[in-house]
Amino acid sequence: MKKIIGFMLAFLVITGCQAKDDEAPVLSLSKSRVQIALNESIDYLQYVEKAYDKKDGDLIKQVNYTTIDTSTVGKKTIHYDVKDQAGNQSQTDLIVDVVEYFGDLINPVTAQADIVENPDDVTVLVNKLHEIPEGWKPDDLEKVIDCSQKLRHEANEAYTRFYQAAKVKGIDIYTISGYREPETQELYWNNVVKVSGEEHAIQYNAYPRRSEHELGLCVDVSYTTEGDRLSEKVADSALGKFIESDAYQYGFILRYPKDKVRITGYNYEPWHIRYVGVELATQLHNENKTLEEYYEG
Ligand SMILES: [Zn+2]
The missing domain is CATH 2.60.40.10 (Immunoglobulins)
Structure with a gap:
């Protein structure tokens, strides 16, 4: 009997040692x-x-x-x-x-876009694959400082601070374009396609309901009101450098960087800044990330 108990104990010890995975x-x-x-x-x-x-x-x-x-x-x-x-x-x-790509740019016409669920959120991702819901419009637009363009309230407050900080440094900002009505964007796209063709529109214009301008959270800025005011020359201007170094402190990011075209789906736009809030802008600035990389890795 003792022997049997001994065997049983040994068996228990052995099986007990093999921890179940x-x-x-x-x-x-x-x-x-x-x-x-x-x-x-x-x-x-x-x-x-x-x-x-x-x-x-x-x-x-x-x-x-x-x-x-x-x-x-x-x-x-x-x-x-x-x-x-x-x-x-x-x-x-x-x-x-x-x-479907044209060069590095996604063709939005054939792309299947998700409809975003949080268009009111200042951190929302809108691009050629993420579309603003039909009929959605921001309800807190207000006039931008020294200009007839509009932005949403929170973005506008931040923009005013950014604008004034630039002025203190002797940099004048010219606001070229802020909020755009979805109807306007659609009209604009259709016109460009009609006049210059779809390929041209894909290169230089945003597809309706996939433009950040319809969110009221972004603004195109320039150092001048003359000639090619929205060109790569903005990058070399004092304003362009101020955007690179300081915009995040006001909650803005350079949304379409030069080395991230394949990721954002948009050509380099040193003039297009997007409000995402100070916290996220700081993180994206420090990690050198686009909004796409933040959400999708
Ligand atoms: Zn823009």
């Missing part, structure tokens, strides 16, 4: 949403940042994924999953926008 592996991606060109092939595993299990170690080679069809434009999803030896599973998704 009920913890799922970590599975993380480097991005939550990416854009790829029509017909481009995908290296699915390049987005897997980590597939790791406490017990089994690195599981990158065991990651499974579903494939997507890149021969048609649209919003698609890749599902990733990984299992450890005990059968614990983790899964995650990557949203892929298959888009």
Whole structure:
């Protein structure tokens, strides 16, 4: 009998030592949403940042994924999953926008855009793949300092401080364009397409309901009212340098930087500043990130 109890105890000790693995592996991606060109092939595993299990170690080679069809434009999803030896599973998704490119610019006409749920939020992401809901308009627009253009109240207060701080440094800001009615943007787009063609419109204009100007949170500024006032010359002016160095302190970001065209979907615009609030603007400035990278990795 003693022997049997001894065996039972030994058995309990042994099985007790083999801690049950009920913890799922970590599975993380480097991005939550990416854009790829029509017909481009995908290296699915390049987005897997980590597939790791406490017990089994690195599981990158065991990651499974579903494939997507890149021969048609649209919003698609890749599902990733990984299992450890005990059968614990983790899964995650990557949203892929298959888009048509003209150079580095997304063609908004064929792109499938999400409708944003938070157009009132000053940090909202609006671009060629994120559209303002039909019929939405800001309800707190007010006139901009020294100008007939309009901005939303919070953005306007910040802009006034920015404008006055520039003046103290001897920099005059000319406000070229603030809020734009959706109807105006639509008319504008249709006109450009009619006169100069769709490809020209894609290069130089924003698609209706996908322009930040319809949010009342951005403003085009220049150092002059003459000639090509909205050109790369703005970048070399004292105003351009003041935007680069100080705008974030007032809650504004340079929305379309030179080295991020493929990410923002817009050409370099050293004159277009967007209000996102001081906290987010400071973070984006310090991390050298666009709004797209902030939301999508
Ligand atoms: Zn602009």
